[in-house]
Amino acid sequence: MTHKNITSADVARMAGVSRSTVSRCFKADSRISKKTRERVIEIADQLGYQVNKIARSMITRQSDLVGLVSAGLHDPFAVVLINQLIQKLQKMGLHPILLDASNTQQLELSIKKLAQYQVRSIIITSGSPSSSIGAEFIRLNIPVILLNRAGQLDAAHLINCDNKTGSTLAAKTLLDAGHRRLAFVNSINSTYSGNSRGAFFEQALALKLASGEISLQNIPCRSSDYQGGFQAALDLFANRPPSDQSRSPTGIYCANDNVALGFMDALRHELGLRVPEDLSVIGFDDIPLAGQPAYRLTTLRQCPEAIAEATAKCIQDIPSSTSPQRITIPVKLITRHSVAPAAN
Amino acid sequence: MTHKNITSADVARMAGVSRSTVSRCFKADSRISKKTRERVIEIADQLGYQVNKIARSMITRQSDLVGLVSAGLHDPFAVVLINQLIQKLQKMGLHPILLDASNTQQLELSIKKLAQYQVRSIIITSGSPSSSIGAEFIRLNIPVILLNRAGQLDAAHLINCDNKTGSTLAAKTLLDAGHRRLAFVNSINSTYSGNSRGAFFEQALALKLASGEISLQNIPCRSSDYQGGFQAALDLFANRPPSDQSRSPTGIYCANDNVALGFMDALRHELGLRVPEDLSVIGFDDIPLAGQPAYRLTTLRQCPEAIAEATAKCIQDIPSSTSPQRITIPVKLITRHSVAPAAN
DNA sequence: ACATTTTGTGCAAACGTGTGCACAATCTAA
DNA sequence: TTAGATTGTGCACACGTTTGCACAAAATGT
Numbered sequence: 001m002t003h004k005n006i007t008s009a010d011v012a013r014m015a016g017v018s019r020s021t022v023s024r025c026f027k028a029d030s031r032i033s034k035k036t037r038e039r040v041i042e043i044a045d046q047l048g049y050q051v052n053k054i055a056r057s058m059i060t061r062q063s064d065l066v067g068l069v070s071a072g073l074h075d076p077f078a079v080v081l082i083n084q085l086i087q088k089l090q091k092m093g094l095h096p097i098l099l100d101a102s103n104t105q106q107l108e109l110s111i112k113k114l115a116q117y118q119v120r121s122i123i124i125t126s127g128s129p130s131s132s133i134g135a136e137f138i139r140l141n142i143p144v145i146l147l148n149r150a151g152q153l154d155a156a157h158l159i160n161c162d163n164k165t166g167s168t169l170a171a172k173t174l175l176d177a178g179h180r181r182l183a184f185v186n187s188i189n190s191t192y193s194g195n196s197r198g199a200f201f202e203q204a205l206a207l208k209l210a211s212g213e214i215s216l217q218n219i220p221c222r223s224s225d226y227q228g229g230f231q232a233a234l235d236l237f238a239n240r241p242p243s244d245q246s247r248s249p250t251g252i253y254c255a256n257d258n259v260a261l262g263f264m265d266a267l268r269h270e271l272g273l274r275v276p277e278d279l280s281v282i283g284f285d286d287i288p289l290a291g292q293p294a295y296r297l298t299t300l301r302q303c304p305e306a307i308a309e310a311t312a313k314c315i316q317d318i319p320s321s322t323s324p325q326r327i328t329i330p331v332k333l334i335t336r337h338s339v340a341p342a343a344n
Numbered sequence: 345m346t347h348k349n350i351t352s353a354d355v356a357r358m359a360g361v362s363r364s365t366v367s368r369c370f371k372a373d374s375r376i377s378k379k380t381r382e383r384v385i386e387i388a389d390q391l392g393y394q395v396n397k398i399a400r401s402m403i404t405r406q407s408d409l410v411g412l413v414s415a416g417l418h419d420p421f422a423v424v425l426i427n428q429l430i431q432k433l434q435k436m437g438l439h440p441i442l443l444d445a446s447n448t449q450q451l452e453l454s455i456k457k458l459a460q461y462q463v464r465s466i467i468i469t470s471g472s473p474s475s476s477i478g479a480e481f482i483r484l485n486i487p488v489i490l491l492n493r494a495g496q497l498d499a500a501h502l503i504n505c506d507n508k509t510g511s512t513l514a515a516k517t518l519l520d521a522g523h524r525r526l527a528f529v530n531s532i533n534s535t536y537s538g539n540s541r542g543a544f545f546e547q548a549l550a551l552k553l554a555s556g557e558i559s560l561q562n563i564p565c566r567s568s569d570y571q572g573g574f575q576a577a578l579d580l581f582a583n584r585p586p587s588d589q590s591r592s593p594t595g596i597y598c599a600n601d602n603v604a605l606g607f608m609d610a611l612r613h614e615l616g617l618r619v620p621e622d623l624s625v626i627g628f629d630d631i632p633l634a635g636q637p638a639y640r641l642t643t644l645r646q647c648p649e650a651i652a653e654a655t656a657k658c659i660q661d662i663p664s665s666t667s668p669q670r671i672t673i674p675v676k677l678i679t680r681h682s683v684a685p686a687a688n
Numbered sequence: 689a690c691a692t693t694t695t696g697t698g699c700a701a702a703c704g705t706g707t708g709c710a711c712a713a714t715c716t717a718a
Numbered sequence: 719t720t721a722g723a724t725t726g727t728g729c730a731c732a733c734g735t736t737t738g739c740a741c742a743a744a745a746t747g748t
Binding site: 050053058080098102 | 427
Binding site: 005007008009019020023024027051052054055056057058059060 | 703704705706707
C-alpha cells in the first residue's frame with residue numbers, strides 16, 4: 001500500500017489553475033503574475049507539495065544525482081576528501097551516489113546502471129577504474145571529473161593538487177636539513193599521484209644528482225597504504241649487513257602520509273630506529289592522523305576542502321563552459337617534527 | 345546536445361514486436377514464448393539497450409536508490425561500516441546516496457528531496473539526526489533502518505551490535521586482571537552506543553560495586569572521538585595532587601576505540617604513563633588502527649561486514665516481512681596488549 | 689469436431705512533470 | 719478608438735516505461 005503523493009494536479013485544483021501554471025510557479029524565469037505565483041506557492045507549501053524529481057528527470061533528462069567513484073574507503077585522505085565532497089554537493093542540492101571501485105567488474109556493471117539515472121556528472125576520485133569507463137560516460141555526454149588522476153581523457157575535467165611544487169618543497173626541505181642519501185617510497189602498483197610525485201622529486205634533485213653530491217633510491221612497496229609503508233621499511237633493512245647501515249638513506253619522502261606512517265611505525269617499533277633523530281620522513285596529504293602526537297609528521301598538505309570546492313564549482317560551470325577545465329590546487333608545507341638535520 | 349538513448353521502442357521495432365513485449369522480456373515471471381524472449385534479448389544486447397530506471401521508477405514507484413545518512417566521515421568505525429555497506433549494496437544492484445548529517449538543518453532539506461527519488465529505504469547509521477526525520481519517512485511508507493542507534497521508532501528496523509555481551513566481557517577482562525579501580529570514558533554528548541555500553545558495564549559490575557570491592561568512575565569527554573579521549577585523559581590527571589595518584593583508576597573502558605586511542609596517546613605522550621604497565625585500556629569497535637603496532641589495543645570487535653550483510657538482507661526481506669526486524673550482531677573480545685595485571 | 693482452457697502478444701492508459709504553441713486579456717502608443 | 723505589443727494562462731503532447739485488459743492462436747479435453 002503505497003502512500004499517495006500529492007501531485008501538481010492537486011495543488012492546481014486547489015488553486016483553481018492548470019498544472020502548467022503550478023509547474024511554472026516553481027521556475028524562476030517564467031512569466032507568471034506575482035499574485036498567482038504567491039497564491040500557488042502558498043497552497044503548495046500548505047499541502048506539503050514537493051515536485052517529483054523522478055518525473056522531472058524524465059522530461060528534462062537531467063537529475064540532481066552525481067556519481068562519485070572511489071576505490072574503497074581505505075585511504076584516509078580519500079575519506080576526508082569524500083567527506084568534503086559530500087558536504088559541498090549537498091549544499092548545492094546535489095546528491096552523490098557512491099560507487100566502490102574495488103571490484104572492477106562489479107563496478108563496470110553498476111556504473112552502466114548509473115548512467116540510467118541521468119546523473120549530472122561523474123566524479124572519479126582515486127584507485128584505477130579503467131579509463132574506458134570515463135570514456136563511456138563522455139560518449140553518453142555525461143561530464144567526467146577526474147580528481148588527482150592521470151588524464152588520458154581529453155574531454156574530462158581535471159582537478160589536481162600541485163604535485164610539482166609539493167615534491168620540490170620536499171626535496172628542498174630534506175636538502176636544507178643536510179641529507180645526502182635520499183629515498184622515495186612508492187607503491188609498485190603505479191598510481192598517478194605517486195608516480196607524479198616521484199618524478200617531480202627526482203626532477204628537483206636532478207642537478208645535485210648529476211654532480212654526485214647526493215644519491216636517490218627508490219623504495220618500492222606492495223601497496224600505497226599503511227601496510228605497504230610498514231613492510232617497505234622492514235624490507236629495506238632486512239638483508240642489509242651492519243657494515244652497510246651507514247649507506248642507507250636518511251631522508252625519506254613518501255608518496256603519501258599513510259605510507260609514511262606505516263614506514264615510521266616499522267622504523268620505531270620494529271627496527272628500533274628513531275624519527276627524526278636517525279631518519280627524517282616527509283609525507284604528502286596531511287591526513288588527520290599525521291598531526292597527532294604519536295606521529296607529528298612533516299608533510300605537504302593538500303586541502304580537501306579546496307578540492308571539493310573546486311569540484312563543486314566545476315560542476316556548476318559545466319553547462320556554460322565550452323572546453324574541459326584544468327585546475328591545480330596549491331599545496332603547503334606543514335613543518336612538524338619528523339625532519340631533523342642529518343646526523344652524518 | 346543530449347545523446348539520444350535507445351529506447352524499448354527501438355528494440356521493439358527492430359524485433360518486430362510491441363514495446364510491451366520488450367518490457368516483459370526483461371521480467372522473469374512474464375508469459376513470453378522462449379523464442380521471442382531470446383530474440384528480443386539478443387537484439388537488445390546488440391543495440392546496447394538498457395532499461396531507463398527513471399521511467400521505470402515513475403511507474404513502479406520504486407527505485408534502486410537507497411539513502412545512507414551518516415554524521416560525517418570522522419569516526420573510523422563509521423568509515424569501515426559505510427565502506428562495507430556500499431560494497432554489499434552495490435552487489436545487490438542498489439545505489440546508496442550518501443547524506444551528511446553534520447548540519448541538521450541542511451540535512452532535513454536534503455532528506456526531503458531524497459524522498460522524491462523514491463528511495464527503496466533509508467539507512468541511518470550514526471550521529472543524531474532528529475528521529476523526527478525517521479518518522480517522516482515512515483509516514484511516507486519508506487522503510488527506515490537504524491544501525492547502532494536508539495530505537496524510538498517502533499516502525500523502524502533495528503540492527504545493533506551486542507553492547508551487553510561486549511561490556512560484560514570488558515568488565516570481566518579488567519576484573520580478571522585484578523583491577524579494582526575502574527573507569528568508563530564516554531562523551532557528555534550522549535550517543536546511544538556510548539550510553540548503552542556504559543550502562544551494561546555498570547550492570548556487569550553491580551554486585552562487586554555494591555559490596556565495595558571495587559570502584560567505578562565516569563570519565564567524561566567533550567566528544568566521542570580521538571580529541572575527546574585525548575583531552576579526557578589530560579583532564580583526569582590535570583589537577584590531581586600527587587598524593588591522590590594512587591587513587592586514580594587503573595582499568596579503563598572506553599566507549600569506542602577512537603576515544604581509547606586518544607586516551608592512550610595522552611597517557612603515553614603527554615603524561616608519561618605506560619599502557620598497559622600503569623593503566624589498562626579496553627576499547628570497542630576494533631577499528632583498523634587499533635591493531636597496529638603503535639597501539640595494540642585490546643578491544644571488542646563488532647564486525648562491520650556482518651552488520652552490512654544483515655542490513656542488505658534486511659532490505660531484501662522488507663517486502664515480504666510484516667513486522668519490523670530486530671537484529672543483534674555478536675561482538676568478540678580481541679585480546680592484544682593494552683591490558684595487564686593491575687600493579688597495585 | 690467442438691467447447692474450453694492455456695498461452696502469447698498488442699493496445700492503451702497511467703506515472704507526474706516540462707514546455708511549445710495558441711489565445712485571451714491587459715496595456716501601450718498613435 | 720484602434721492596432722499592435724505585452725503579459726498571463728491553458729491545452730495537449732512528450733518523456734520511457736509497466737501492466738490490466740482484450741483477443742487471437744494454439745493446445746487440450748470430451
